[in-house]
Structures are given as structure tokens and as C-alpha cells.
Amino acid sequence: MFQPRLTQLGMALAITVSATATQAADFPTRDIRVIVPWGAGGGTDGIVRKITNIAEESLPVSTYVENIEGGMSATGLLQLMKARPDGHTLGALTYDSVVTVPWQGMLPGYSLDQLKLVARITSEPDAVIVPDDSEYQTIQGLIDAAKSAPGEIRVGLQNMGSRTHLTLLQLQDEAGVEFKVIAYPGGAAPQKEALLNGEVDFVVTSLGDFAPLIEAGDARGLVEFSDQQNEAFPNVPPATEAGLELQMGSFIVLAVPARTPDEAVETLESAYKEAYESEAFQEWLPKVGVAPSWLGSEEVTQWAEETQETLFATMDELAEQGLLEK
Template sequence: MTIFKTVALGIGLTLGATAAYAEYPEKDIRIIVPWGAGGGTDGIVRKLATIAEQEIGASMYVENIEGGISATGVSQLMGAEPDGYTIGVLTYDSVVTVPWQNLVPDYSLDRLNLIARVTSEPDALIVSTDSDYKTIEDVLADAKERPGKVIIGIQNIGSRLHLAALQLQEETGTEFKLIAYPGGAAAQKEAMLNGEVQIVSTSLGDFSSLLDDDKAMGVVEFTDAQNLTYTSVPTAAAKGLDLRMGSFIVVAAPAGVPEDVAQKVEGAFQTALESDEFQSWVSKIGVTPNWLGTAEVTDWTNATAEAIYRDLDKLVEDGVISK
């Protein structure tokens, strides 16, 4: 084979590969949601996918793969072909709980290409409307005046909400009395309605029924992005607090996905997120659109996980929880 023919063949192969990628997608795109159908994450991803498929030019269908606190579905995503035809989403447990507890061998976020963070569901401090607390400043002032006396109802010991309360204490120089309600938001609601607690730490969405019935009110949400549903609740950033805590949805693909394919997925989801259709829909469910693109999402995810690992390791060291 002559040098000319060899070079021509090489150019032809390169152009052929580029053309193949440029034609992506040529078939349906599978989206793995590692939680059950009908849940919050599932609903948000299905809504985004319905809009994003119009932009990307192919059908995008959700497959719910439950189990292992999201590990089962995410592990399947890690092992999928990196061709852009299987993508998936990660949540707090996928990024923090599963790897910190070493629940699954060979589970590593390095096996994924993180494409974008699309939403956040921040944790918040919520008070009973019957209490004297009307603002986060009221809560902090009372806690400083009566150290260890002001009660915050959290969920499980060692949970994200427990960590949020501990970080709030550290940042503000306060000391609260933390009472755990392992039954989750339902148990916290009952405690507030019964007058056991005046303050709880959970998401605004979890307490939407009490918020909408004017039996509770949010005094701060631990985020820097304003909630579109509960616009009267200030963000931590607006109150000068550095605390950021909550769940989130991150779109990811198997590591090794071609860069231009990942860019098409990123662009489709960004267009979907910013669309009037999605913004109008999400403004009614208490979840905040909170975009971070490919250039930023990996560093943000790693920094978030490392900070929470340190808090969890400290709780283990202090004998509060076991690993």
C-alpha cells in the first residue's frame, strides 16, 4: 500500500468516526433512574427527558433499577457501553452514602463521566407557625441565649439532616438539642403537630402539606438558589450563611463516552431545564432548578462528597454512629 493510500485511508477512517459521532443519536437513549417509579427523582427525570428528547432528536426512556440505596442502578450505569445510549442519574446516596459505606466492590465515581447537575432539593429549617420564631435570626438568637435548650427535630442519627444541624451549630456558634425521628418526615410532622418540637430540619417539599396549610413556615433553605415554589423562604446565601446541604440530581454517563456525544446530552438537558415548560412545572413541586455544566459538576461533586465524608468520619470517631 502506498503512503498516499495509507494516509487517505487514515483520513477516511477519521472522517468516518467523526461522522458517526455527528449522527448521534441513531436510536433510543436509555436513562437509568436508580430509584422506584413514581418517586420524586423519577418524576423530575421523566419530565426533563420528555423535553430533552425534542432537542436531541431521539426518544429518551426511563428505566427504574432499584436496590442498594441506588447502588444497583448506578453500578449498571458504570458497566454500560460508553456510547451515549445509556445514561443515568445520581442522587445524594449515590455520591455519598454508597461509597462512604463501601457497600459495593469496584463502585467508584471515576467510572462515570458526570455531565451536569440539574436540580437540588435543599434541606431547610422549618418552624411551627404557632412558635415565636419568625426568622432564622430568631432561632439563632434564642439558641445562643439558651445553649442546648432549643430543640431541632431531625431524622436518623448520621443522616444528611443530622449533618446539616451540626454544620449550622458550627458555623453560627450555637448549640441545639437534636432529637431524632427515624420515621422520616412523617414522624417530624407528627411531632410538630403534637407540639413536641417547634423546629425541624428537612426539605420544604417534605413539609409541603403543612406549609400550604399555614401550619409551618420555612425560615431558611440551605442553598444559594431561590426556591421557585416557596419564594418567601430565604436562602442561606441571602442570610450570609455558608451552609449548603440537600439532595440533588446529577446526570452521568459511563466513563469514556465521546466528548461530542456528552456535549449533545449536556446541551439537551440544559435546554430542557431552561424551558418554560419545565420551569413552570417544577415551580409547583418545591424542587429548585440548579444547573452546573460539565466543566464544573465533577469538582463540585467531589468537593461535596469529601466534605460530608469528613463529617461522617468525625461522628464515627466520636462514637455517635458506626460505619
């Protein structure tokens, strides 16, 4: 029997919606892929692998982490955006994914609206790190030296325009100094090599990134841009204790494609929260110098929007001053 085209379309839509609802109710039905948009062996990679391995115990399927480097996380973000929105592809967002990439327009069409945020699991302030044999014993000592020799003290950053670059610009502005900037794209590994072989006098990144070198006695932190003492590094004072107001750092947020069913998001959030609260994760995380910092899906979405608004305004102002290129 002939049916009007609209009726046929309506039936097709109903079948699609029904199938999607059934898939969401059965989620997960196959292995879950977790995209880390940075290289293997870095701080983000290690943390995501640790919590994912624990979360897998609460899921009826296996999980696997895939490193997709490039474009300050833009390459991995593109794959996350294009993934089937069924909850079986999850991605790890860091500062650059939330702030740098959208502000600089590095990935056309990308915004947080293209994703659903599942949870925030860590907060990791930036820090100033020097070789263990450095003449600088305190951040004030480094600032005083920079005032005596403007533009001569060398600092290693991961990328121009990145979070660490913004941290440095704000430090220079607050302290009234200028450093010689040398960029080392590709994460913390090139920074470590540059610091150890004497190419730079200090680096700006997280203490967690340099935890092995600090523990081995090859490097030490002068200050962490936070208002709280990092228990894993009791000899590194927070910025507020060192007389600085600057607070800046990264984080790890888990996300899925925007049209992922809420039921799948809830399942993932529950599994990762259980993993986050586990004794294994809570005891391990401070050992790598990172603070646990949970926000669920609803809370992290609001936090991310507010973070973007604040930092975009700061970056626009620095761009107007010619200190940052957009």
C-alpha cells in the same frame, strides 16, 4: 494467507474502534433509558421526568425513566455502572450518590471515575420544616427550646449517615444543641407521614420535597440552609438571614458510564441544556421550590471533585468525634 497473531489482533482492534466511532457518530440509535435511583413520586423523580420529557423533543428517539430503589441510590448506581457505555443509559445522581455512598463504601468499586458527568441541573438546599400548628415560629425559637430540653425535641431524617443527617449534625454543632433523631428510610414520603401524625416535631429535608404540604397549609419552613432567598417560599428565611452559617443541600447531576464516547455525551448535554433553558422548565422548577443550577460536563466534573473533597473532610472529622459512623 497466514497473518501473525499481533496483526490479527491489531485488525480486530481497528474494527472495534471503527465500529464504536460509527455508533457514536450515529448516536442515538435506540430509546434512551434514564435511571432514577429513588422511588417514583419523589422530588428527584419529578424533576428528572420533567426535564427528560422536554429533552426528548430535541432527540430523534424516545426516552423513558426507570426508578430503581435501594441502598441510598447504590442499587441504581450499580446498574448505571454496568450499562453499555454507548450513551443510551443515563442516570440521575443526587447528594447520596456523590457523597454518602462512596464515603461509606456502600458500593464496592464505585467512584466518580466509573462515570462521566453530563451536567448538573438543580441545586436544592436543606431546610427545617415543622407542622403548621407547631409552637416553633422561628429557627431561633426551636434552638432555644432545644437548649432547654436537650435530646427531647424529635427530628425526622431520611437515613442515618445521609445528607440530612450530616446537615442536622452540623446544625447541632453550630447551635450547641441536641435533638432526638428518628430515621425514616425511603425518601421524603415517610417523613411527611411522621410530621403530619405527630411522630416528630420537625424534619430536615428540602422545601421542594414538602412543597405540596406547605402550599396546602399543613406544614411550614423555619429556615433554608442557603445564602439566598428562595423566591418560591418567600416566608422561609435563608440561614444567613437567620444568623446561621450552615449551607447544605442536594442537587441533581446527570451521568453516563465512564467509557461512553464524548460525542454521545455532547449530544446528551446539548439536548438537556436546551430543555433546561426552555420556558416550560424554567417556569415550572421554582413552583416546586427548587433552584435551577446548570453546570456543563467539564464544569460539573470539577465541582463534584471539589464537593467530595470538602464534605469527605467534614465527615471524617465528625466520624473521629463519634458523631457519624463510617
